[in-house]
Amino acid sequence: MKLITPPRPIGMVLGTEDATPTIFWFAVTPGSSVQLDDLVVVQTHKPDGQPVNFYGLVDSVRKRHEGIAFESDVADVVAGVLPAAVSYAARVLVTRVSPEDFIPPQPGDLVAHARNEALHMALSADKMEEAAFPAGLLADGQTLPLNFRFINGESGGHINISGISGVATKTSYALFLLHSIFRSGVMDRVAAKSGGQMAGTAGGRAIIFNVKGEDLLFLDKPNAKVVDREEKARLGKGFDTDRYSMLGLPMTPFRDVQFLAPPRESAVGGVIVPHVDQRSEGVTPFVFTLREFCLGRMLPYVFSDAGGSLNLGFVIGNIEEKLFKLAQAQKDNSAALHVEDWQAEPDQIIDEGLSFDELGKTRIQTFSQLISYLEYKLLEENDGLGDKRWVLNQNQGTLRAFTRRLRGVQKTLTPLVRGDLTPLQAEQFRPNLIRGPHQLSVVDIHNLSGPAQMFVVGVLLRDLFEHKEKNGRQDTVFVVLDELNKYAPREGGGPIKDILLDIAERGRSLGIILIGAQQTASEVERRIVSNAAIRVVGRLDLAEAERPEYRFLPQSFRARAGILQPGTMLISQPDVPTPLLVNYPFPAWATRKDEVDDLAGRPVEEVGEDWLR
């Protein structure tokens, strides 16, 4: 066993508080400074002389006058009348005992800061070996390693991030982790070790759903402020180099990014342009054809919030099946759905802009036409009785509820699900998240209404899951999804929740890793949160922090979660029994249009000349 000689001692284990193998106090030597989150090491000796090392994390520090009994005595001490000593003590939560002899440390044992080798032991980095990648910087500027095997599904998978919107910087941290995973080389190291079982960085894919603003549409652009901000942080903390260098990561934006956005509303056959405001180039619109809608059984995802009602579920299932049959029977590769049995009224033909093919079949080209067709089949045919095979004895109320709900989402789904595309367009605008050359796909759904967002997320995740079920886990796909409480609420169910549960419980073995985030973990399905091997907490509401979902945080951390600043997170990982506080660098990629560094480091004149040329 390697004997670790403590460097300069910073204190001694206290004898007036219980010293246990898992928690102990130490008195800080005058002249030393100990702060929360410092990592420390203590060596004690068994009676036979064998050393036992305790590695731990300072989770409480306090100073008080000792030897005086009254609170007002402080005035006498300051007046120079009463001699008193200041006791400066720190509490340590033990993260590791090596060798695993759980004897208590001895009062009087010397305590030192854990550095280098000792730090590795304290954070179990020695166990991670090639799977360690940087998750941020500890308070003293050392790197916190995270075990990739607990992310990629080998030993565990998934990351869950909680925190208040705005100040907790959940998405920023998720992106930082992706940057670290893709650019630290950890995927390649782990792949090399696996002997070809896994693909390296090249096979890694990430899908990010952009739910708020157009924050994520500039991930491929350098951030104009990052150099300044990092220089400030460097000076503020007294580091020698910037935080990216300390972490061993490049200060560069993401590479190989594609941006997908839903199309703007347009008339039948109109131009398909992405519905984004800030970014003018490089955004690909995505649409689903009506045919795919039917063939791919996407109908249930329109009713994500329906849950509950058994009868409605029955109708949805039945219609889904009928539409699937129709689409399957259709022989051409048209985007529209062709039906034979719909003789619409003339005024409806004009209203809906229906058209017919050469055989007289009605060509359903828009989502609203599809709804009209369903209304006809369920409520109008046979003098209002509907088509028996479609109605299946459901009462009118349920059928009306079904069509009413469809009408409710008609407006937002019409641009997304359409039958007026040429086969070429259909191919071009089909969302292609993992088969293409892009490592990172940002799916912008912030412009969509709630049900449409649910529809897109549900359909895309379902496709991803089915693809991975067929192709196995070799490539790892990371899915970043904020607002899990909306997609997988604790109460109620729905098709998206089912998909997310599948990912949480089986995704690990398929290579689908969910990087989920939410304001309140207490409102998210328990099995999704509990399946995450890595838990991250940013600023939390203090009432929320007391809920059982955060019991993995020791009390002192829960109190501190209420005062965390943006850029600081608490991270809990299976290898280290206590959470750790890290800060991570300012994004090297632009998060807003005005942060985009157009100059890319060149002088203004030069760039201007390029434009004029």
Place this chain on the structure above:
Amino acid sequence: MRIRLDPWPVDIEGGQLALTPFEGALIDIETPRWAAVAARPIPERLERVYVVDGKRRMESRVFIEDDDGAAGMGGFGAYVVGAVSLCPHGTRPAELTDVKAMRMLAHAPGLRLDPCTLSPRDPHTGTLLYQPVENTTSDPLAALHTLQQTMLAAEQQLSHGYASAVPIDEQDDREWLTTLSVQDGTLRGKNLYGAVVGCVKTIQTMYLPPDRASLLAELKPGERTPILHMQYNNKTVTRFIWYVRLSEAAFYQHPMSGVMRLEMYAPDEPDFLPPIVRQVANLSGNLLLRLGSHAHKDPRAPQNLIPTAALEQAMARSMGSADLVTRRIRAHIARTFDPAVLA
């Protein structure tokens, strides 16, 4: 019928006031006018005040046989002296100095003993070293007496070591009062000519005759009586004394509550009042008002001074837990009979 309260709790032996009449001589050395003297400000030159105290503890009584077959009684004992160093103007934090416990094995005369080193089972808790010291008599209480005398000598040495010197004749005024030692309790031993003032917490003996004692009740906080030259009839003890009031007496307490007697060494012949003694008397009111404790924090308030209480606590602590020390002694002795015994 009129009943008044002794200010101290009843479990403190003797209370604060016993007022036994004094048998000896008193001479007005400062002024013949018997009236309250107002406190003067503490002079800037006085930079340092040491509050000195000592404490002792008998830890075990033992019967000793030495290697030559001689036998006698003895005892393991510990004593500690120490001081609180403070600035009377409050310019720096008060600090404990020289608080260090010493241990001795006091034994009957004529025995030849080695020092006893008591080693603990736990190496972090340090060893205890008892130096053999011979008693002057073989009285059973001689060990306690030796311990007490050693402590008093150490205490006196400490307080005089700190203090400015008091000039011994009228012409000698070279020495300024820069450092004053305040010793807890009456002054012991012989005069070593240092600026050491003894603070006597209790008034066991009433030195003043009845016609003068009434002034004590009239003193306002900070005021003092004039300095007197006091000598016992048997001429064993000669001191300059004066009384200072530290706090008002509550209406239900004895009117002498809150009064303290101060004393300094004096030559046998009452012909000369050293200026330093007068200086100390003049500043004593303000100094003690500053150092006096409060009843809700100290049952012996205000006479038990704030630094004294802190010092007592520190000294008791430095001697260690009596129970643990006794156990250590028992284990040590047991081991001399059977080496296999641990503790």
